[in-house]
Amino acid sequence: MALIVHKYGGTSMGSVERIKNVARRVAKWHAAGHQVVVVPSAMSGETNRLIGLAKDISAQPDARELDMLASTGEQASVALLAIALQDIGQPARSYTGWQVPVRTDSSYTKARITSIDDKRIRADLDAGRVVIVTGFQGIDDDGHITTLGRGGSDTSAVAVAAALKADECLIYTDVDGVYTTDPRVVPEARRLRVVSFEEMMEMASLGSKVLQIRSVEFAGKYRVPTRVLSSLTDPMIPLDEEMTSGTLITFEEDEKMEAAVVSGIAFSRDEAKVTLVAVPDKPGVAYSILGPIAAANIDVDVIVQNQSVAGTTDFSFTVHRNEFQKTIDVLTQQVLPAVGAKEVVSDAKVAKVSIVGIGMRSHVGVASLMFKTLSEEGINIQMISTSEIKTSVIIEDKYMELAVRALHKAFGLDQVQEA
């Protein structure tokens, strides 16, 4: 008997029929002798509907009241799923975040979980019930409702799994796992059976939308074995088959890891690049450039500063394309006069392509193969940024698909892997 946490997204909870399917799948796990805790999202569209009402009333709705409002979506979901389980004869009970309680700090709309009490959940599990807990929300020390921000239900599920020391946390979603890259770009992309926590962290931060990065952080911090798998399969598929489907995020490197040095190719097409040319190179210059950018609430991604030549340096960074114009405004109006650079050059049409792999740590020449491959395709590399287990390049955006396909092939990701 294992203790398993299931998480279902809004699409899986999107209609009465889908909720019944979730109930059938959950009951199947319980019937096989497992204890099951379920964390469902709000029905798809519901959170947007609620926030839309608030925005129709006020341009700047208060964050505390937004959380009070938005948290009702998940509360309705847990009750409906409990009703669906009971209807097929499976005892079940739902709890809100404050009933568990899931304690958080007081940062409304983006709270962080501080602790989860497992007493109540455990008592119901021991009584033979499936326990359903609202995702996305908690309660602060003053008894106010908080939410964890968009995608927070993934984080809730992993956090509940950590608190209960669950054997596995299953994230049911509308894709059937983590792929070597996006199959829409590279049809040969393969599903990874296993991915290391570190690789998943890089992929999540590099634009793979499969899991919210905070949930991966949580999984890593508490070493929660987490599996991403499809909610679109027949709910009654054999348990053995379901238990080995999808992609397992693992923390045991000496487990049977993927043989490949590079596990996946991540990319993001919504990047824009700016460069301050001939910045006088003195201490504090990076801060005097990025301070005003941060103050304008602009997220900076890749940052590159070259070796100084003749007392000046070129300083480049990328931002999300949506924030490109705002970035240019801050740079020309505030930064340029202050730091005395020569000019700002920019390119709103760049893309980021990254290779990710825990094997890069111990293998030399991985980055070289990347650069060689791109060069053979005639793709110019504009910026390079590396970490221990990933290398990212910024290239002209029209070459993005070509680069991803070439790298996918060069690193052998289209080969069927050995068991």
Added chain:
Amino acid sequence: MALIVHKYGGTSMGSVERIKNVARRVAKWHAAGHQVVVVPSAMSGETNRLIGLAKDISAQPDARELDMLASTGEQASVALLAIALQDIGQPARSYTGWQVPVRTDSSYTKARITSIDDKRIRADLDAGRVVIVTGFQGIDDDGHITTLGRGGSDTSAVAVAAALKADECLIYTDVDGVYTTDPRVVPEARRLRVVSFEEMMEMASLGSKVLQIRSVEFAGKYRVPTRVLSSLTDPMIPLDEEMTSGTLITFEEDEKMEAAVVSGIAFSRDEAKVTLVAVPDKPGVAYSILGPIAAANIDVDVIVQNQSVAGTTDFSFTVHRNEFQKTIDVLTQQVLPAVGAKEVVSDAKVAKVSIVGIGMRSHVGVASLMFKTLSEEGINIQMISTSEIKTSVIIEDKYMELAVRALHKAFGLDQVQEA
């Protein structure tokens, strides 16, 4: 400075524009120096939508989970109203039932309030905020969410007013007060400026839909001055005018009460009558008839048992017309064989008409005038039931409107009353 509780129904909260109007009205009261607590219902249609989802999933949804589900409607409402108030510069904060907390017993879907903690509300009022509390719901001793049943927001509002020792509880609704009778039946019906608690109790139980009877009970138990008034007026009408509009339910009989002996005519057209003929008259016969009816969950209204003649008696009662067939089935299949009555005669087309007035206590001849009036119109009285301040008759339903109009005139209710 007074402490005022406002209650708004689902229609008043039915759209973004209406929520903004509620906010304007509430802010006006606060600006005049009053402390205001608001208890809004769920947006109209929302509770039905939620319960509909549950019924689509299960024919018999669990009561605890229904409360978990339905309570989200009011939670969304309080947040939206807080946002609307803040948007026009009025500090406000919303609370759910469990946050106050409003404590109840554990009778899911029809819980009763046991206590309300006023500490949190008072602290916010003292800080200059309008406080918005969810109606309809509370929390039981084990921390489960409960709801008070349909119309429970009226009860919540009066209970909050009682806990805070509020100066007045204003129930904003889509009628502008309590009338001598339904104006759709008698165009001359007048709005009562004041009605006694006892009269309001009788009217609520006799079918007047203005206030839920439990809220009137609560108002009576804690002597909460409660006013029924219109939410359809311009939100910015002068406060003086608004404060004296509608109908005040009062507990001070020596206050300037309505001069009339009879205050109102109540009626209900959905009655059905059954009679067991020639029931052997022995102890316990009433229980052997009504026991199986109660066991079948049928509500009995008027009960009449005549003097026994030659050892047998006729036993009649009325039920809601929807339960007529079920009642006949129970009587013929279970009761008739058991008590040995001669037969069951029935009439599914009767109506109940009642005169209500606190003055009836000290005035003789009130019932006689009622009977004389009906007789002059040629209306046959089938059953009579009386209490200290009301007399009800059962008549053929096609005469109902005629009876109501004749009685309204006979008791002078169409006369403009003296101040």
